Amino acid sequence: MNILLLGSGGREHAIAWKISKSKDLKKLFIAPGNTGTSLIGENINLNTTNFEEIEVFIRMKKIDILIVGPENIIVKGIYDYLKPKFSDLVIIAPSKEASLLEGSKKFAKAFMQRNHIPTAKYKSFQQHELKEAFSYLESMEPPYVIKADGLAGGKGVVILDTITEAKSEIKNMLERKKFGKASEQILIEEFMSGVELSVFILTNGLDYKLLPCAKDYKRIGEGDKGLNTGGMGAVSPVPFVNSEYINKIEKTIIKPTIEGFKKENINYTGFIFFGLIDVKGTPKVIEYNVRLGDPETQVVLPRIESDLVEILKKINTNEFKSCDLKIKKSYCTSVILTSNGYPEKYKTGYQISGLDSFTETDLLFHAGTKINKDKITTNGGRVLAVSSYGEKLEESINKAYKKVDKIYFEGMYFRKDIGLDLIVK
Numbered sequence: 001m002n003i004l005l006l007g008s009g010g011r012e013h014a015i016a017w018k019i020s021k022s023k024d025l026k027k028l029f030i031a032p033g034n035t036g037t038s039l040i041g042e043n044i045n046l047n048t049t050n051f052e053e054i055e056v057f058i059r060m061k062k063i064d065i066l067i068v069g070p071e072n073i074i075v076k077g078i079y080d081y082l083k084p085k086f087s088d089l090v091i092i093a094p095s096k097e098a099s100l101l102e103g104s105k106k107f108a109k110a111f112m113q114r115n116h117i118p119t120a121k122y123k124s125f126q127q128h129e130l131k132e133a134f135s136y137l138e139s140m141e142p143p144y145v146i147k148a149d150g151l152a153g154g155k156g157v158v159i160l161d162t163i164t165e166a167k168s169e170i171k172n173m174l175e176r177k178k179f180g181k182a183s184e185q186i187l188i189e190e191f192m193s194g195v196e197l198s199v200f201i202l203t204n205g206l207d208y209k210l211l212p213c214a215k216d217y218k219r220i221g222e223g224d225k226g227l228n229t230g231g232m233g234a235v236s237p238v239p240f241v242n243s244e245y246i247n248k249i250e251k252t253i254i255k256p257t258i259e260g261f262k263k264e265n266i267n268y269t270g271f272i273f274f275g276l277i278d279v280k281g282t283p284k285v286i287e288y289n290v291r292l293g294d295p296e297t298q299v300v301l302p303r304i305e306s307d308l309v310e311i312l313k314k315i316n317t318n319e320f321k322s323c324d325l326k327i328k329k330s331y332c333t334s335v336i337l338t339s340n341g342y343p344e345k346y347k348t349g350y351q352i353s354g355l356d357s358f359t360e361t362d363l364l365f366h367a368g369t370k371i372n373k374d375k376i377t378t379n380g381g382r383v384l385a386v387s388s389y390g391e392k393l394e395e396s397i398n399k400a401y402k403k404v405d406k407i408y409f410e411g412m413y414f415r416k417d418i419g420l421d422l423i424v425k
């Protein structure tokens with residue numbers, strides 16, 4: 001199989017790493033890729049949102065499977081563009097309509113309502129409905145959850161304690177178009193309190209395979225304090241998610257989602273990332289993502305024992321249903337190393353030392369790095385993801401931090417509490 005993977009983050013390095021182990025792989029291309037992916041495949045300088053460029057490359061290199069990492073390419077409609085042009089190409093990305101599950105929070109909420117999928121109560125408002133938005137807000141209890149409808153680079157959700165702040169944020173979004181087009185429409189949502197978890201499936205819209213679940217750590221500071229980031233670490237599996245709880249998630253959330261696709265003729269081939277929250281024993285949906293998570297992928301894929309390419313190549317055939325997805329028993333923990341200042345302003349270009357002590361069996365995923373005159377330097381906010389297995393959760397955490405200790409660059413920052421809240425004493 002010739003495979004083209006789009007994206008350039010730690011998630012894409014982890015996907016490339018898993019693909020590179022397949023016995024079915026002939027050639028792996030990554031566009032644009034990163035330092036890590038260049039070690040296991042061929043990085044290609046393509047503009048990933050220029051679908052004509054991608055089409056030409058797919059033809060030229062006889063690509064069999066296209067895997068799309070980030071949501072912006074999916075939401076822009078890569079599936080709809082390529083599908084009519086290549087009948088045999090497997091595209092791991094859902095249709096433009098299905099991608100609205102992530103691209104429009106209003107679409108996702110309405111889908112959940114129609115299909116009786118548990119989620120927070122909400123209402124949506126447009127610019128001319130400021131009065132209505134304020135009066136709905138007054139009927140809610142604090143904290144107030146305000147969301148821009150469209151993609152806002154992970155910044156579109158604001159949670160505020162006072163009604164004055166909430167009203168001002170609504171004005172910022174609707175009137176001052178804080179997030180441009182993305183906040184021309186907003187949602188006001190009931191606040192849900194509980195532990196969050198990320199659940200992943202691979203689906204062809206009819207059947208699905210359940211991937212390992214994970215918990216990510218979104219805030220920059222220890223104890224979940226400070227600004228939201230792309231993710232500072234992750235662990236898999238999540239100890240409280242036993243088989244009974246997974247059954248509940250499948251019955252109340254995953255199966256109704258797939259049934260919803262069938263009923264509504266929604267075309268979906270790819271991964272779904274269910275952002276869930278446990279509200280006193282009941283799993284509810286915070287959001288859908290139409291892709292894998294970052295950094296969850298850096299702990300989820302290492303726990304998959306099966307050959308992923310073998311499953312992906314069958315995804316649009318009758319054989320997909322009977323494919324066996326084997327999952328390792330071990331825990332996996334990933335710690336993200338960031339540049340000082342991230343998620344706000346930071347400097348790059350610092351040399352990273354200690355990487356030569358890592359071997360092929362270590363799970364080291366690059367995100368924001370660059371090769372500069374034979375030296376690896378920092379080149380982004382999230383720089384590296386250091387993952388490790390362990391028989392027990394505590395062991396995987398300790399091993400990941402031991403490996404982190406071997407790495408150094410100026411301004412290197414990481415959270416020291418990844419996974420610690422999940423250790424059952």
Ligand code: AMP
Pocket residue numbers: 120145154156157189190191192193196275286287
């Ligand atoms: P999202 O961009 O939808 O993932 O939201 C970002 C984060 O905001 C989530 O991971 C939650 O921590 C939080 N969040 C979103 N919606 C709610 C809600 N209704 N209740 C509580 N927290 C929420």
Ligand code: GLY
Pocket residue numbers: 216230231289292293294295296
């Ligand atoms: N880790 C959260 C995300 O990928 O959106």
